Every structure is written in C-alpha cells, then in structure tokens.
Amino acid sequence: MNLGGSFDGSSSSSCSSRLNSKSEHGGDSRPHILAVDDNLLDRKLIEKLLLNSSCKVTTAENGLRALELLGLRDDQPNCSATGSKVNMIITDYCMPGMTGYELLKKIKGSSILKEVPVVIMSSENVPTRINKCLEEGAQMFILKPLKQSDVKKLRCLIY
C-alpha cells in the first residue's frame, strides 16, 4: 500500500491517486526511495541500509541528477517518470552545487512532488540548519553516520 500521496492526510492530487493505484496493482510493492549524496561511500552505505529494509533504492550523486530522475529538471511535470513512483527522498545537506536544502525547496515547490516526504541527512548537528529544513517541509532530519535504527524510523514515515 502506498501512502506517499496522502502522507499528511490532505486529499491527493489526481496524479498522486494514479501513483497509489500504480503501486497497488504493480508487481513490486516495495517503497521506492531516492537517496542523494555526493559521497560514494555514503551512497553505498545508505543503499545497503535501505535494501536491507526491503526498499527499492535509486541513488543520485547530486541535486541536479536527482531533479533529472524526478522529472523536475526542466520544470516539466511528467507523471510517468521514475520520480513519480518515488515514495521518499533522502538527501545529504552538504553537497557541492545544489545543497540538500535547495533540493528540498525545489521538491516542495513542485505541484507533483510536494507531498513526497523528504528527509535531510547531515554530519553536523546545527540547530539553525535543522530548523530551516523542517520549516521548509522536511519530514525528518537525521545525523550521519546512518544506522539501521535510523532507517527503521524512515520506514515509519512511509507506512
């Protein structure tokens, strides 16, 4: 069951309803998570953590690539792109070029994807940074390095 579109209880857009029905009738009902991090080692770690938690994972090495995968690159809504089937996006905060915060803003600014929960990761515990992200709509802020207990919390955001 996919709750990605109705995460905060508000009524889903018609595109989100299509998302819901797609994953209910699709062959693979595992949640699909997009993980964004510029560090290869961290990408490998988070991928394994998510796979071990029965999730499908796509990784991206920067914000631009993430937007591309989400179908937001040229600001053209495309419900059938990979992005429309994403149940959660988890992104590192500190990345060269587009930061995780900037990526978060782009996602929350998109009519199609704004309902998708976004989680921010950071190796630094900076309260102003955390508040900024939560105010912009991030569902959760996690301190790196990621552990299995963190991923358990993430899964609760989807189901």
Added chain:
Amino acid sequence: MEVALMQRRLEDYTKSLFMEGLLDAQFLQLQQLQDDSNPEFVREVVSLFFEDSQKLLNDLTSALDQQIVDFRKVDSYVHQLKGSSSSIGAQRVKNTCIVFRTFCEEQNAEGCVRCLQQVKQEYYLVKTRLETLYRLEQQVVAAGGSIPAVEFNSF
C-alpha cells in the same frame, strides 16, 4: 592451526581495534549489514574508504603546499574525509579531522600541516590494521570456519 584458535585470534584482534579507539560502533553497523546476498560488503566499503582517503590526502598535501593556502578548499577536503571516516567507523581519523577543521577555520597553516601529518598517520595505521583483520578473516573462512560476530557490549 585449528579453526577455533584462528577464530579466537580474529576475535581478539577485532576487539583490540575497538579498545584502541581505531574503530567505533559504526564499523559494527557495517558488519551487521553484510549478509549472504552481499558477503563482501564490508570489504567493498572499506576499499572505497581507502581509495577515497588516499585521494583526499593527496589533494590535502598539494593544497597545503601552495604559496597561498586556500583554507576553504582544505576545509572541504577535510570535511569529506571526516564524513567517510565517520561512515565506516574509523574513529581516530574522524577525530583528527575534527581538530583539523578548527585549524582551517582559524586559517592556521602550521596547525593544518601538523594535522595533516597526524591524519596521515592515523589513516595508515587503521588501513594496516583493517588489512590484517581482513587477512585473518580469510584464514578462518579458508579453514572452513565462520567469522564470529562481535558484540559491542563485550568490551
């Protein structure tokens, strides 16, 4: 050598890495992630760490060698090294990076150079020990034994 003895030797060696603070609980997270579907996971991640770190140390050496040091660049390299070492549990490398960053913030070139030396030492130390750990594991596996799981609260 008997398998049980080899396993004991491996266990003791692993524990020593934690006791000396070279590794922290994050390394155990990596070991716990390894399973039959990906039996070389720890080795792959550790190899990535070695590659990543070597490159960063080279970049740091060259950045600190410049007439005019770009401290923001140096800090960015240290930040990456801190991240990677933290992700695999290389505690002493990570802690040295934390100190290193304060020197970057202070734009203290001498302090940075000293830290670079120290972080190199810590890195080569943990690299050598991890390579030995892997060899001991391979010996156990080759002798038909399984690798004992280490519980963090046992030390």
